[in-house]
Amino acid sequence: MVEPYHYVELENCMKRKTIILGVGLLALAAFLGWRFVRPLNIFVVAPAFERPVDTSAAPASLGDLKAESCGECHADFYDEWRTSMHSQAWTDPYFQADWQFDGSQQVCKNCHTPLDRQQEHRVLGFRDDEKWDPILAPNPDFDPDLQHQGVTCAACHLREGRILGPYGSQSDAHPVERISSGNQVCIQCHLVGGERWDTFFRFPPCGTVAEIRTGADEPTTRIGDIQGVDPATLGCVECYMPAVERPLVAGGEPRLTRQHLWRGGHDPEMVRQAVEVGFERMSDKSDRYRLTITNVGAAHYVPTGTPDRHFVLSVRLLDQDGAVLAEEERVLKRTVMWRPFIVDLWDTRLPPGRPRSEEFDFSGAELERAWTAEAVVRYGLVEEARLKRIGYQSEEPTTYEIYRKRLPLGDPRAG
Secondary structure (H helix, E strand, O other): OOOOOHHHHHHHHHHHEEEEEEEHHHHHHHHEEEEEEEEOOEEEEEEHOOEOOOOOHHHOHHHHOHHHHHHHOOHHHHHHHOOOOHHHOOOOHHHHHHHHHOOOHHHHHHHHHEEHHHHHHHEEEEOOOOOOOEEEEEEHHHHHHOOOOOOOOHHEEEEEEEEEOOOOOOOOOOOOEOOOHHHHHHHHHHEEEOOOEEEEEEOOOOOHHHHHOOOOOOOOOOOHHHHOOOOHHHHHHHOOEEEEEOOOOOOOOOOEEOOOOOOOOOHHHHHHHEEEEEEOOOOOOOOOEEEEEEEOOOOOOOOOOOOOEEEEEEEEEEEOOOOEEEEEEEEOOOEEEOOOEEEEEEOEEEOEEEEEEEEEEEOOOHHOOOEEEEEEEEEEEOHHHHHHHOOOOOOOOOOOEEEEEEEEOOOOOHH
16 A cells, blocks of 8 residues: 555655646747747858959049949850849849848848948958858948949959959959859859758759759758869859850950850740650550650759759640640649748659659540640749748749640541
8 A cells, every 4th residue: 555645655646747848849939939930041051142343442443333334345245144133133122022021131241242342331340150241331432333233244253352353464454364264253152051950951943053063862961061162063153154265355366255144043045955855645545645844955954043043844735726724733843841940741753864754644524625745844944832931023024935846636426
């Protein structure tokens, strides 16, 4: 028989365990709640882009650093730059809406307006080790017109008071220091890491270099594994800046140069060149179809960069008049869980060189009236859900068609 004081001791022990469990659950709930409302830092601020480019030692011959000043001598390069997304890196209305929705982080300016004269504030230091909380002071050299030029000429060609280029020169206009590979400039903004205790995704947004470096079969990547990459092996300028024979300046000697275009996801023709699409009926008597899409033109995933970008694969059956009888869609995209921790859930984008096939199976009375099967592939720059969340209404289309093919099925009445 258990003595009464043993019952009291047992009851007190149960109460203590209940209290400890309750406190633990409350602490866990508070922690997870904080993770849902805290500011979201989704990548590591690498030394290459923790501060804007210092222009204090810029050669006097560069003047105000504006692109049109460079264009006085380098007219072809200037005309190409004006058509690029680099020239709109700051003024692009979607970027502005998205950036402000996410708290207008200063670090974003270091890639979208890389020069110190393009920023309203100087970065004096940081309040945190992760360098997301800069100490700022008014910038007396701020030039709002220069800011609106986004990734302008000096953003790529000026470092530590030196003008960089593929050819060295002691020109009277300004000396040029030769760089071994133009890709080393690309790395400044596109080598983004995610080596944090609370992130569990393969590639941070804009981590294009990591996608090239690790390849499609690597399960994870660490920023330390790719910091030492040889820029010459990446192929950035080789793809995004096509080679052309022409003078560097008007009246100069023609030589191999590169077009300053940087066409990417905003350019339908560039995306069409990156992929190969095939569409077939699986047999003459089948109502099943196969659509195969392969990344044949990019060393990184397609799409790359922001996870909002995606492909929509659609197959539909049409009647004699072209009306849609039945339709199925598949979306190829990267799906990331952002809170309470950053986790890659799944990724159906196109790795380099590997085909992805999707099968579409139709059934129902509509088939009796089907004359044609049609496949359409569209590229999406941003998802509608994201546009609604940030309250942005785009004046330009955010999706465009890159492929369309029809397969005649014959007169259904003939069967």
